[in-house]
Amino acid sequence: MANPVILTVDDDPAVSRAVARDIRRRYGDRYRVLRASSGPEALDALREVKLRGEQVALLLADHRMPEMTGVEFLEAAMDIFPAARRVLLTAYADTDAAIEAINVVDLDHYLLKPWHPPEEKLYPVVDGLLEAWSVTPDAASIEIRVVGHRWSAPSFKVRDFLARNLVPYRWLLSDDPEGARLLDAAGATEADVPLVVTAEGKALVAPNETELAALAGLTVVPASDFYDLVVIGGGPAGLGSAVYGASEGLRTVLVERRATGGQAGQSSRIENYLGFPDGVSGAQLTDRARRQAVKFGAELLSAREVVGLSEAGGARLLRFGDGSEIAAHTVVLATGVSYRVLDAPGLADFTGRGVFYGAAATEAPSCVDQDVYIVGGANSAGQAAVHFSRYAARVHLLIRGADLTASMSRYLIDQLERIDRITVHPHTAVVGGTGQDHLQQLTLCDTRTGQARSVDTSWLFIFIGAEPRTDWLDGVLVRDGRGFIVTGPDLLTGGRRPAGWSLSRDPYHLETSVPGVFAAGDVRAESVKRVASAVGEGAMAVSLVHRYLEAQ
Incomplete structure (x- = not known):
């Protein structure tokens, strides 16, 4: 310092x-x-x-x-x-x-x-x-500082990006004295937030994710234009592929659109992952996997979105959103899934301003002594409920079914039942939301009787559905009706290989309808939606990559 x-x-x-x-x-x-x-x-x-x-x-x-x-x-x-x-x-x-x-x-x-x-x-x-x-000296800031409004969606996106990429930062409200001084020092106003200031004094107003990644010291430009293996997606499956690919001598690059860890990276505590009897947070697991991949020589690209995949002879070309390309012998698609948008009147207006998709762990300290509502009945929703119960006055878990047994692990159900601050509301759906500059009230409906009631809250966290981000692969790979990537034996119809298949053999187990392109984790059709299985598929994909390369 x-x-x-x-x-x-x-x-x-x-x-x-x-x-x-x-x-x-x-x-x-x-x-x-x-x-x-x-x-x-x-x-x-x-x-x-x-x-x-x-x-x-x-x-x-x-x-x-x-x-x-x-x-x-x-x-x-x-x-x-x-x-x-x-x-x-x-x-x-x-x-x-x-x-x-x-x-x-x-x-x-x-x-x-x-x-x-x-x-x-x-x-x-x-x-x-x-x-x-x-x-009593001034507090020196050696980390990134973010100045923004409490209920600003762009400010939340900046904070969420930094938190999920494990970049330390200090959050300052624009109407606090220190936040106002930083705005003045940067020649900015409250209308310009979010303002991001690095430890070196570089200030940027409302940066996009690529600019933010560069400011945070994350790698955004590939070191080469050709690799043995490109892994798309930085969740457990993608990190598993990157670790095994790099450790086995493949020139490996992992490309992540937003932040490594995926949905698992947002989990406050994963307690059923092998080797962690006391549980591990998604952030801790992600950080260890990232460091492990880098130790073995994998390259990690942040804030880069792949929008195109094509064949070029024996190579596979990947096109980024800015038009640039990289090529590789093989590709592992591990893009995971995203939470489905809750389509209820008024909610879209408050995304990032009281309505959040996923755990949004950065918001937990702001929920102290307030009521928090969570929609969803799977493990991710249960883990979030446990986490927010440490801060909120009461956590309300809203599910459409009669109970949690069909979608949540037994250990987590037992844990929820032991926490007095958590209440599970069966047969309950969110049908609307209202507020001024942020969410202030929800309308809930009993799915059996149709009776509606209103509750006051500024916090709604949504964990429903699982939608694969595979629209960019339309017409390139075989997908099922919901957009998940079909692989291996499932590609065979009546013993026939998929249209356009150019090899004399059948597709390998995790191989897609394009030879040399594999899918692992939640994005793959009929996969088991668990962290351990995603990591296992990521490792298995690399063994199939080797088999593919040896046959070329």
Whole structure:
């Protein structure tokens, strides 16, 4: 972390050099000494320091400056670094102004010029001020800072992207003093949020995911244009393929559209995964798998969406959304599934503003002592209910069926029954939502009687259905009626291979209707929708990749 800053401001070059020299001589090993020749120049320097997330310990400003007096500068500087200690340098004739400044800018001290010898007239004062500042310094930010509105969907998307990619950040509301200071330092307004500021001080207004990934230090550009294996999708199946592919010597790249981990990565705790008797969070499992893949040499591309797949002789071409391409001998499709949109009047207007798809773990601390509603009866919904029960006053789990036994693991049902804050509402559907700038009320309906009732809440989390993101493969691969990718023996109709199949053999077990392209995990038709099976299929796909390559 950079040393705290001491800033001196004086329009007289000789005085400016002298004060900076004396300060640097005694404090230069612990503090970074900056000097400015005017108030506006000094304010620009402070804004840059603020954006970089550094600390300012002390401000020393001459009173008589033409563009901006020292008092005016210190008053403006308080809005940027309110905890910095403030000293006014004055001539004897300006002592009245200095005394007045004690009330105007909460002045800590004023020094008469000249201050020689500094050992007697300067250093004792500065020593005391720095010691006082060190007890309650400004909080330095070494991580990314995000400034936004509480109920802003774009602000939520930025926070969710960073959280799911395991990038530490600090969240600041735009109407909080620190958030407002960052907006001002970046020359932005509340209308511009979200504002993202890196630890190096680079500010970006409303960045898209590719820009955000680059700011966060994630890799967005492939290192090569040709690979042995391209894995599309960073959930458990994709990470499994990346780990096994790279560990077995294949030039492997994993391409993820949003964040590694998939739906499993959002789980607060997975308790039935082999080898973790005390459970493991989806984020922890994802982080370990990512590091394992990188250790073996896999390349991970973030915020890149693949929109096209085609054959080019023995290669498979993959086209990104920006028109660029990469090629590979083989491809593993592990794009998983997404939650189905809950089609009820009013809900679409509040997506990211009270209505969330998936766990949205970043929102849990904001739900303290409030009622949270969760729609869904599978394991992901149950895990979310357990997680939110640690914060919310009450968690309401809404299901259409009579109970959870048909869709949820027994261990999780037992866990829900032991938590007093969780209530399961059978035969219940959400049929509407209303509010002003965010969700404020839901309309619930009893699916047996049709009777509706309204409940007040600002929190709805949806875990329904499983829709594969495979529209971009329409006409390229064989899919079933719901869009899941058909593989292996299921491709054979009456003993005949799929149309366009160019090889003399039948498709391998996880192979799609295009030779050398495999599917693993939830996106594959008839797959078991569990983390362990997805990882297993990802590993199995790599063994079939080897078999395919050896036969070429």
